[in-house]
Amino acid sequence: MPAPDSNLPAAATQLERRRQIRGSLLLAGVVLIFSLLRAHHVFNPGWWRLW
Numbered sequence: 928m929p930a931p932d933s934n935l936p937a938a939a940t941q942l943e944r945r946r947q948i949r950g951s952l953l954l955a956g957v958v959l960i961f962s963l964l965r966a967h968h969v970f971n972p973g974w975w976r977l978w
Contacts, residue, residue: 963969
């Protein structure tokens with residue numbers, strides 16, 4: 928069975944991969960920000976004064 932994108936030109940395949948990578952990074956960033964915002968004990972009030 929041939930690969931599903933074997934009939935696409937190389938430029939279209941490369942563009943699709945870039946979009947997938949960009950989307951994955953965006954999703955990872957959103958998950959990271961969401962998890963940091965939910966973890967209230969990570970950033971206690973006055974945490975910047977510890978340095």
